Amino acid sequence: MDKELFERTEIQLKRYFSKDKIIKSLKDKLFLLDKQIRSIDEDLRKCNVSIEPESKSPSFEERVQTSSDGMSYAEKEILRVTEYKIKRMTEKQMEREKTLEQIDQIEIDYNFIKDAIEVIQGQARQLLELKYKKGFGEQQIGNILHLTQPQVNKKKWRLVKKIADWDQWGKIS
Known part of the structure; x- marks a missing residue:
C-alpha cells in the first residue's frame, strides 16, 4: 500500500470517529454564513449604503460637476460599495457550498468506513x-x-x- 492511500485512509478513519463533532462544527459555520448572507442581502435590498464625504473641503460657491463619465462622487462610491457587498455575498455563498460539500464527503467517508470497521x-x-x-x-x-x-x-x-x-x-x- 502506498503512502498516499495510507494517509487518505487515516483521514477517513479520523473523520469516522469524529463525524458528529465535525458535522456540528460545519453546521454552526453554515448557520453563521446564512446569517451573514441574509444581512448583506438585506443591506442591498434596503440600499443601506453609507459613503464617506469627499475629501475636499466644501466651498460655498456655485459648482458645476465635471466628470468624464457623468457620474458624481456619491454615485461612484455607492456603486463601489454595492459591488463590494455583492462580491462579499457571492464569496459567502461559495464558502457555504464548499461547507455543504465537506459535510457530504464526511458522510460518504463515514458510510464507507462504517462498513469496513463494523467487522473489526x-x-x-x-x-x-x-x-x-x-x-x-x-x-x-x-x-x-x-x-x-x-x-x-x-x-x-x-x-x-x-x-x-x-x-x-x-x-x-
Missing part, C-alpha cells in the same frame, strides 16, 4: 479507537494494550491496509 472487534477495534478517536500516540496505545510500539505500528498498518482494501474486495478477511 476486540483489541484491533480498541487500537483504532485509541488512535483515531482519542488521538493517542503509539507509545500510549502500547501501554494500554500491553504491546510494544513496533507491534502497535504493525497492527495499525495492517488494519489501515485492510480498511483501504475494503472498497476493492468488499470485505475484510
Whole structure:
C-alpha cells in the first residue's frame, strides 16, 4: 500500500470517529454564513449604503460637476460599495457550498468506513479507537494494550491496509 492511500485512509478513519463533532462544527459555520448572507442581502435590498464625504473641503460657491463619465462622487462610491457587498455575498455563498460539500464527503467517508470497521472487534477495534478517536500516540496505545510500539505500528498498518482494501474486495478477511 502506498503512502498516499495510507494517509487518505487515516483521514477517513479520523473523520469516522469524529463525524458528529465535525458535522456540528460545519453546521454552526453554515448557520453563521446564512446569517451573514441574509444581512448583506438585506443591506442591498434596503440600499443601506453609507459613503464617506469627499475629501475636499466644501466651498460655498456655485459648482458645476465635471466628470468624464457623468457620474458624481456619491454615485461612484455607492456603486463601489454595492459591488463590494455583492462580491462579499457571492464569496459567502461559495464558502457555504464548499461547507455543504465537506459535510457530504464526511458522510460518504463515514458510510464507507462504517462498513469496513463494523467487522473489526476486540483489541484491533480498541487500537483504532485509541488512535483515531482519542488521538493517542503509539507509545500510549502500547501501554494500554500491553504491546510494544513496533507491534502497535504493525497492527495499525495492517488494519489501515485492510480498511483501504475494503472498497476493492468488499470485505475484510
